Amino acid sequence: MTSPNGNGHSAPEHVLLRIKRQKAPGEPPYWESFRVPYEPGMNVISALMKIRLNPVTAEGRATTPVTWDSGCLEEVCGACSMRINGIPRQSCTALVDKLEQPIVLEPFSKFPVLRDLMVDRTPMFDALKRIKAWVPLDGTYALGPGDKMAPELQQIRYKYSECMTCGCCLEACPQYNNRSSFIGASAIGQAYLFNEHPTGRNLKGDRLDVMMGPGGVVDCGNAQNCVRVCPKHIPLTDAIAAIGGQVTVHAIKKMLRF
Amino acid sequence: MTDTQYFLVRRVHSLLGVIPLGVFLFAHMTTNSMALFGQEAFDHKVALIHSLGPLLPFVEAAVIFIPLVLHIIIGIVIAHTGVSNTSDLGYGRNWAYTLQRWTGWIALAFLLYHTITLRFLDVAGGRANFFPYMSYLFRYDSLWMFWIFAYLAGGLAVIYHFANGLCTFCMTWGITVGPKSQRVMAGIAAVVGLGLVAMLVSSIVGFYVNAPIEAANWQSGIMLTGPN
Numbered sequence: 001m002t003s004p005n006g007n008g009h010s011a012p013e014h015v016l017l018r019i020k021r022q023k024a025p026g027e028p029p030y031w032e033s034f035r036v037p038y039e040p041g042m043n044v045i046s047a048l049m050k051i052r053l054n055p056v057t058a059e060g061r062a063t064t065p066v067t068w069d070s071g072c073l074e075e076v077c078g079a080c081s082m083r084i085n086g087i088p089r090q091s092c093t094a095l096v097d098k099l100e101q102p103i104v105l106e107p108f109s110k111f112p113v114l115r116d117l118m119v120d121r122t123p124m125f126d127a128l129k130r131i132k133a134w135v136p137l138d139g140t141y142a143l144g145p146g147d148k149m150a151p152e153l154q155q156i157r158y159k160y161s162e163c164m165t166c167g168c169c170l171e172a173c174p175q176y177n178n179r180s181s182f183i184g185a186s187a188i189g190q191a192y193l194f195n196e197h198p199t200g201r202n203l204k205g206d207r208l209d210v211m212m213g214p215g216g217v218v219d220c221g222n223a224q225n226c227v228r229v230c231p232k233h234i235p236l237t238d239a240i241a242a243i244g245g246q247v248t249v250h251a252i253k254k255m256l257r258f
Numbered sequence: 259m260t261d262t263q264y265f266l267v268r269r270v271h272s273l274l275g276v277i278p279l280g281v282f283l284f285a286h287m288t289t290n291s292m293a294l295f296g297q298e299a300f301d302h303k304v305a306l307i308h309s310l311g312p313l314l315p316f317v318e319a320a321v322i323f324i325p326l327v328l329h330i331i332i333g334i335v336i337a338h339t340g341v342s343n344t345s346d347l348g349y350g351r352n353w354a355y356t357l358q359r360w361t362g363w364i365a366l367a368f369l370l371y372h373t374i375t376l377r378f379l380d381v382a383g384g385r386a387n388f389f390p391y392m393s394y395l396f397r398y399d400s401l402w403m404f405w406i407f408a409y410l411a412g413g414l415a416v417i418y419h420f421a422n423g424l425c426t427f428c429m430t431w432g433i434t435v436g437p438k439s440q441r442v443m444a445g446i447a448a449v450v451g452l453g454l455v456a457m458l459v460s461s462i463v464g465f466y467v468n469a470p471i472e473a474a475n476w477q478s479g480i481m482l483t484g485p486n
């Protein structure tokens with residue numbers, strides 16, 4: 001089933017997808033296969049759009065369109081993240097030409113499924129609240145300009161600021177699961193980002209309290225999957241080690257001041 | 259549990275693996291490797307340890323037994339919080355993570371058998387005569403291949419667990435922060451691990467090659483009545 005395309009190479013006429021579906025939260029999952037017409041340069045989202053146009057399984061049975069989440073379509077919002085051939089990544093930048101077929105799509109397994117490929121990533125945002133991932137500026141009067149930041153520090157912090165809370169690092173992490181309360185690599189990266197900020201530093205103690213407790217950085221098992229799958233190439237394991245060091249100092253100080 | 263207590267439990271587990279357990283592993287493997295130089299060299303080392311006399315049980319408890327039991331208990335709890343996923347994500351460090359847990363279980367089984375037979379059973383009858391006993395197991399017993407295999411497997415599990423533990427220790431404590439320093443540490447740990455493996459293998463060769471005559475007709479009595 002091949003036909004010549006513009007490059008003189010032969011391109012497939014169809015793309016085969018196997019999708020793990022689920023009707024509603026808590027319902028049992030089930031699998032369906034789809035065959036959609038191929039287009040040069042298509043990605044997983046455009047394949048899903050084709051299913052939406054014609055929701056019929058590969059066996060020719062009419063079904064409901066597959067639900068997924070997306071926003072930016074340029075890998076900056078993280079909403080479209082799912083497991084593609086077992087790897088957690090964004091479906092908007094997963095090019096069909098580079099994927100082995102059938103392309104297996106599964107929702108993230110570490111978050112509650114809302115429907116089909118769409119999950120609820122609220123736990124990640126709760127984690128950001130727990131670690132106070134912000135710069136405290138609220139007050140009753142103008143505080144004036146903040147401290148200057150060295151360009152070197154800006155460079156380091158910039159990488160961490162790229163985190164889009166997509167959840168790939170958590171999906172890949174063997175320590176992030178329903179048996180542990182581990183907060184996960186993204187929150188550790190953000191704790192580092194704000195601990196290194198000249199004003200954000202004011203909440204460092206609060207963040208490190210979370211990091212040294214149950215579910216904090218101490219629960220990391222150093223498998224380093226997070227850094228391998230992070231689509232933004234954020235040096236998460238650097239942050240984990242750095243926060244590990246900060247926590248050590250913080251804990252010793254705490255123990256000496258009682 | 260407060261945050262500080264939880265932190266302490268996790269860090270105690272991490273620290274105990276290196277000090278004293280890692281240090282003890284080195285001392286123990288040095289003693290074992292002396293078997294390569296014959297029974298006298300080996301017995302000399304053992305006698306050195308036993309020269310602590312009545313202090314020995316206390317040193318053992320403080321340096322080996324209590325740290326080991328703590329490390330094991332916390333380790334089992336930690337192992338329970340992980341769900342390994344190497345089938346989807348077969349990255350090197352992910353395998354290292356999974357192997358760290360597997361070798362932990364293997365080491366636990368090995369050390370249970372090892373301490374019960376060679377440490378606690380010998381308490382009853384005084385001092386064990388280890389050398390002929392090991393020679394008998396490794397050379398003359400009908401299950402000799404199994405004993406060598408078990409000793410090797412148990413030893414390798416402990417050594418891997420220690421060497422990889424050295425790497426994760428440095429990450430956990432924030433000593434090696436970047437990927438480069440972590441790679442250098444992995445190299446150092448590999449050299450340390452291979453050194454220990456060399457000691458492990460030389461002890462097997464030693465017990466086999468330098469087998470004393472009485473090892474061939476070893477019966478249960480000999481183990482309990484060693485040289486004075």
Ligand code: SF4
Nearest residue numbers: 173220221223224226
């Ligand atoms: S290093 Fe491993 S255990 Fe730690 S956060 Fe990353 S994936 Fe999880």
Ligand code: SF4
Nearest residue numbers: 163164166167169230
């Ligand atoms: S750290 Fe990377 S993988 Fe994790 S949520 Fe942020 S962008 Fe996604």
Ligand code: FES
Nearest residue numbers: 071073075078092
């Ligand atoms: S849609 Fe925003 S990252 Fe894919």
